[in-house]
Structures are given as C-alpha cells and as structure tokens.
Amino acid sequence: xxxxxxxxxxxxxxxxxxxxxxxxxxxxxxxxxxxxxxxxxxxxxxxxxxxxxxxxxxxxxxxxxxxxxxxxxxxxxxxxxxxxxxxxxxxxxxxxxxxxxxxxxxxxxxxxxxxxxxxxxxxxxxxxxxxxxxxxxxxxxxxxxxxxxxxxxxxxxxxxxxxxxxxxxxxxxxxxxxxxxxxxxxxxxxxxxxxxxxxxxxxxxxxxxxxxxxxxxxxxxxxxxxxxxxxxxxxxxxxxxxxxxxxxxxxxxxxxxxxxxxxxxxxxxxxxxxxxxxxxxxxxxxxxxxxxxxxxxxxxxxxxxxxxxxxxxxxxx
Amino acid sequence: xxxxxxxxxxxxxxxxxxxxxxxxxxxxxxxxxxxxxxxxxxxxxxxxxxxxxxxxxxxxxxxxxxxxxxxxxxxxxxxxxxxxxxxxxxxxxxxxxxxxxxxxxxxxxxxxxxxxxxxxxxxxxxxxxxxxxxxxxxxxxxxxxxxxxxxxxxxxxxxxxxxxxxxxxxxxxxxxxxxxxxxxxxxxxxxxxxxxxxxxxxxxxxxxxxxxxxxxxxxxxxxxxxxxxxxxxxxxxxxxxxxxxxxxxxxxxxxxxxx
Numbered sequence: 001x002x003x004x005x006x007x008x009x010x011x012x013x014x015x016x017x018x019x020x021x022x023x024x025x026x027x028x029x030x031x032x033x034x035x036x037x038x039x040x041x042x043x044x045x046x047x048x049x050x051x052x053x054x055x056x057x058x059x060x061x062x063x064x065x066x067x068x069x070x071x072x073x074x075x076x077x078x079x080x081x082x083x084x085x086x087x088x089x090x091x092x093x094x095x096x097x098x099x100x101x102x103x104x105x106x107x108x109x110x111x112x113x114x115x116x117x118x119x120x121x122x123x124x125x126x127x128x129x130x131x132x133x134x135x136x137x138x139x140x141x142x143x144x145x146x147x148x149x150x151x152x153x154x155x156x157x158x159x160x161x162x163x164x165x166x167x168x169x170x171x172x173x174x175x176x177x178x179x180x181x182x183x184x185x186x187x188x189x190x191x192x193x194x195x196x197x198x199x200x201x202x203x204x205x206x207x208x209x210x211x212x213x214x215x216x217x218x219x220x221x222x223x224x225x226x227x228x229x230x231x232x233x234x235x236x237x238x239x240x241x242x243x244x245x246x247x248x249x250x251x252x253x254x255x256x257x258x259x260x261x262x263x264x265x266x267x268x269x270x271x272x273x274x275x276x277x278x279x280x281x282x283x284x285x286x287x288x289x290x291x292x293x294x295x296x297x298x299x300x301x302x303x304x305x306x307x308x309x310x311x312x313x314x315x316x317x
Numbered sequence: 318x319x320x321x322x323x324x325x326x327x328x329x330x331x332x333x334x335x336x337x338x339x340x341x342x343x344x345x346x347x348x349x350x351x352x353x354x355x356x357x358x359x360x361x362x363x364x365x366x367x368x369x370x371x372x373x374x375x376x377x378x379x380x381x382x383x384x385x386x387x388x389x390x391x392x393x394x395x396x397x398x399x400x401x402x403x404x405x406x407x408x409x410x411x412x413x414x415x416x417x418x419x420x421x422x423x424x425x426x427x428x429x430x431x432x433x434x435x436x437x438x439x440x441x442x443x444x445x446x447x448x449x450x451x452x453x454x455x456x457x458x459x460x461x462x463x464x465x466x467x468x469x470x471x472x473x474x475x476x477x478x479x480x481x482x483x484x485x486x487x488x489x490x491x492x493x494x495x496x497x498x499x500x501x502x503x504x505x506x507x508x509x510x511x512x513x514x515x516x517x518x519x520x521x522x523x524x525x526x527x528x529x530x531x532x533x534x535x536x537x538x539x540x541x542x543x544x545x546x547x548x549x550x551x552x553x554x555x556x557x558x559x560x561x562x563x564x565x566x567x568x569x570x571x572x573x574x575x576x
Contacts, residue, residue: 068475068482069459070450070451094443094460099447101444102447102451104448105413105416105417105452110411110413110537111411111413112539113442113444114441114442127547128440131547132333132334132547133544133545133547135336135544136544137540137541138542140537141538142538144539174454177450177457177486177487177490178450178457178486180483181483181484181485182482183477183482184480184482184483185479187479188479193478194478223576234497242476244496247438248355248438248496255575256570256573256575266330266331267330277573277575279566281562281566290555291552292550294569295553296553297555297558297563297565297566298557298562299557299562303558303560303563307562307567308562308563308567311564311566312567312576315567315571
C-alpha cells in the first residue's frame with residue numbers, strides 16, 4: 001500500500017486536532033506517514049499512533065525552525081522523492097497552504113487547497129465562491145498536494161505502529177533566504193485558533209464597542225470556542241484584525257457559528273456560510289444573515305447573551 | 318528602490334460568480350471586473366516605500382485585455398508604469414501556471430521588491446506569492462503587517478494568530494501584505510487623467526520567455542471533474558426575544574447536541 005504523507009499541525013509540541021483529521025483522511029488513500037518538523041516528536045508519537053500513523057518521519061533539526069516556510073518544503077520534497085507517496089496532505093492554514101504551494105512547484109505537482117473531503121482515489125471536494133458551489137477535482141500531474149480545511153472530517157482512532165524514522169535535510173541558500181529573527185506573542189487567550197475551532201462566536205457592527213466584545217469572548221469561552229469579528233468590527237478597531245472572518249479575512253467552517261450583531265453582507269458570508277449550524281442574534285429583524293440562520297433571535301445582545309451564557313454554564317455545572 | 322506590485326482583476330464581490338459549464342473555469346466575462354481589493358494594499362505599500370526610499374513602482378498583471386481597466390486604476394493610485402502579460406494562450410492557467418508566467422515576466426524586470434496582496438478574492442488560494450518566492454528562489458516574506466527596508470535588508474512582521482514573527486531577508490525579495498498594513502489612497506480626478514498617459518507595456522508569451530506548454534488550461538495540473546450549486550439551506554427558526562431569547566438559543570443548542 002502506498003504511503004500518504006501527512007504534515008503534522010502542532011503548537012509547541014502539542015498535536016492539533018486537524019492532524020487527527022488528516023490522518024483519518026489519509027487512511028482512505030493508503031498508509032499514513034506523519035511528518036514532524038522540529039524537536040519534540042517523542043511527546044507526540046502516541047497521538048500520531050492512535051490516529052493511524054504507520055511511520056513518523058521526524059526532522060528534528062532546530063535549524064528548520066529558523067527560516068520561514070521553505071525548510072518544511074525541503075523536508076517534504078525529499079520525502080516525496082524517496083517514498084513516492086500517493087499524496088501529501090497538509091492543514092489548510094496560512095502556513096500549510098504556503099508550504100503546499102512551494103512543494104507543488106518544487107516537485108512539479110498539482111495542488112488543491114481548502115478541500116473539505118478527499119476520496120480514496122484522491123478526488124477532492126471544495127466549496128468555492130463563498131460556499132455557493134461544490135467542486136470535485138483531481139490532481140493529474142505529479143504527487144497530489146492537498147490542503148484540507150479543519151473540521152471537515154470526524155477524526156477516528158485506528159492505532160498503528162508510528163515507527164519513528166529520523167530525517168535530515170540539506171537546506172539550500174534559497175531555503176534559508178527568509179530568516180525568522182523573533183516570535184512575538186501579543187495575545188494569550190487560551191482559545192482555539194479561529195480557522196480550526198469547532199465553535200466560533202463572532203461580533204459585528206451591532207456589538208457597538210470594543211468593551212462589548214467582552215460578552216462575545218465570554219460566550220466563546222463558555223462554549224470553548226474562538227472569537228471572530230466582521231470587517232466592520234475590525235475596521236472600527238474593536239477587535240484585532242487577524243480575527244476577521246470574511247472574504248478579506250479568514251474562512252471558517254465550524255460545527256457551530258454564532259453571529260452577534262452582524263448584518264451579513266456578502267463579504268462576511270463568504271467566510272462562514274459553510275458552517276454546519278448557524279445561530280444569529282441581532283436586534284434588526286431585517287438583517288440578511290437571518291436567511292442563513294438555523295436558529296435566530298431578534299433581540300438585544302445585552303439581554304440575550306448573558307442569559308445564554310448562564311444557561312450554558314448551568315448545563316455544564 | 319524598484320518595486321513591482323502584482324495586481325489582478327477579479328469579478329466584483331457582489332457579482333454572482335459561476336463556473337463555465339464548458340471548460341469549468343471561472344466565467345470572467347459575465348461579471349464586472351474590479352481590482353482585487355487586497356492588491357490595493359500592495360499598491361499602497363509600494364507607493365509608501367517609494368516615497369520613503371525613492372525609485373519606481375511598476376505594476377505587473379496577467380489577464381485578458383479587459384484587465385487594463387484594473388491596471389489603469391492602479392496606475393491612478395500613483396504607480397509609474399505597468400506591464401501586462403497578455404496572451405490568449407494563458408486562458409485557464411491554474412495557480413502553478415500563473416505563478417510560473419509571472420515569475421518569467423519578473424525575470425525581464427529590474428526589481429528590489431515584489432509586493433502582492435495575500436490572495437485574490439476570486440480563487441482565494443493564497444498561494445501565488447509563495448510560489449513566486451519558490452520559482453525565483455527569493456526570500457519569502459509574506460503576510461506582512463509591517464514592511465521596513467534598511468539598506469539591503471527587508472524586515473517584515475509576519476502576521477500570526479496570536480501575534481507576529483519578525484521575518485527578514487535580503488533584496489530582492491517577495492513580499493505579501495495583509496489588509497491592516499495601511500489605508501489605500503483614493504485617486505483624484507487628475508490622477509485618473511494622468512494614469513491614461515503612463516507607460517503600459519504588454520508582454521506576450523514569447524516576450525517573457527514563457528513556455529507555451531506550461532500555461533493555459535491544457536497545462537493545468539488538476540482537473541475539475543464536476544461541479545454543482547450547493548443546495549439552498551432550508552429556512553431555520555427565527556424568534557423575537559421576549560425575555561427568554563438566550564434560553565431559547567440554549568434549548569436549540571441542546572436539541573442539536575452542540576452543548
């Protein structure tokens with residue numbers, strides 16, 4: 001059976017759920033081989049084994065983390081040449097897509113981004129034009145390089161050996177051309193990342209102020225979710241730009257999306273309308289986003305949200 | 318400092334986008350074309366760097382003849398000149414072919430920086446800037462929320478979810494900029510008039526040394542097997558808050574097994 005390479009998505013050594021999802025998909029297409037970049041693979045092996053990694057290629061050299069994007073491409077390109085995998089699966093994150101982009105060029109392979117499903121024979125499903133159109137496509141050249149959106153499949157455990165295979169790579173000057181000289185953390189919220197969260201609570205113009213975003217955060221925390229914002233809210237400076245959901249921001253596809261005070265311009269819809277369940281809370285009954293709502297409340301967020309947060313917390317208690 | 322800014326014409330955000338049933342590519346004729354909004358930030362950043370360091374801002378665009386509307390708009394913002402890669406053989410090019418063609422066009426230009434928007438609002442793959450860095454073996458300085466040029470070094474803040482990374486490289490380099498980096502200027506009437514007289518060069522495949530068998534629909538490295546409209550969502554329940562709105566949402570979430 002062919003190998004399927006899966007680039008492990010991790011945060012300081014903790015494997016992310018997106019990796020479990022990629023391994024689950026990879027098992028349909030062949031035998032998953034996880035690819036780990038940087039130190040710390042020992043702490044991750046059990047989790048990778050649980051979700052079916054037969055092998056774990058570990059490129060442990062610290063130097064790989066000193067430069068942007070290209071070192072990971074170098075590792076994957078070597079593995080593609082060595083193992084002739086059936087496909088390479090990567091998370092559809094900002095960085096995942098950039099790694100995939102360069103890998104496709106370097107290996108002369110076709111690329112599909114933002115897949116929401118991949119079949120055993122490599123046909124990928126994408127939801128394009130803001131989710132309005134479903135497309136099935138297939139890579140026809142080289143080794144299929146496919147990035148998959150978070151929350152697209154339900155991870156299923158299927159224990160495997162996770163045999164560790166050390167990998168070293170010779171970086172070229174071009175791989176070392178963009179040096180990462182510092183990493184600055186501005187926000188330590190403890191919340192999941194927006195693009196991969198199972199629950200997203202977003203606020204828009206109707207939230208009214210930066211202070212009122214505290215209510216959005218409280219609801220997100222009660223649900224263990226991430227906080228999003230419409231462009232109106234980020235442009236007003238009420239919430240950081242990197243939380244913007246929409247055509248010029250992030251695309252999210254969570255299990256549950258709660259929109260608060262967001263009228264639902266097409267700009268915003270393009271970033272969230274593939275969410276599985278959509279709840280809309282807005283005091284304007286005419287807000288177009290109600291058209292997308294599975295459940296909607298016409299009301300003031302200052303009364304609806306505290307009651308909702310209480311009800312969730314009581315249920316948890 | 319010579320700067321090339323990549324700009325793309327895309328269908329208007331508010332236009333309904335659809336795929337052509339025949340070749341399964343985006344129908345670019347039926348929708349009004351506008352400049353990719355995220356490219357406006359790239360043009361603005363190029364102009365600001367030119368104002369600070371001197372030099373020239375040249376636009377680079379690939380697309381059908383209609384794309385000149387977008388090129389003129391970007392010229393009216395203040396760019397000095399433009400290069401339009403225009404050849405019927407390019408129709409249907411995927412991201413790999415597009416980035417190859419743009420990189421070949423860039424080889425004919427003299428530049429210290431290439432600046433792009435992070436993605437186009439039509440295909441939304443967000444891969445072309447990274448692909449340009451790969452094709453040209455240049456520093457990959459993307460998702461910049463800040464760009465500083467210090468002699469021959471470009472230092473950027475690469476936006477991350479919880480902060481940023483400082484990423485730097487030597488010129489020439491490929492940069493992409495995020496929306497929050499600046500506020501793009503609006504051209505005035507006299508700028509729009511002046512833009513009509515600015516030099517616009519077109520490059521054919523041969524002019525840019527682009528191999529014909531590496532571009533266009535026939536060279537695409539993936540194929541669309543089929544496509545369909547997503548079935549419309551069935552209408553949900555909308556209630557008016559009568560003092561129990563929050564509780565009603567909670568009941569719904571419980572019924573859906575979401576809490």
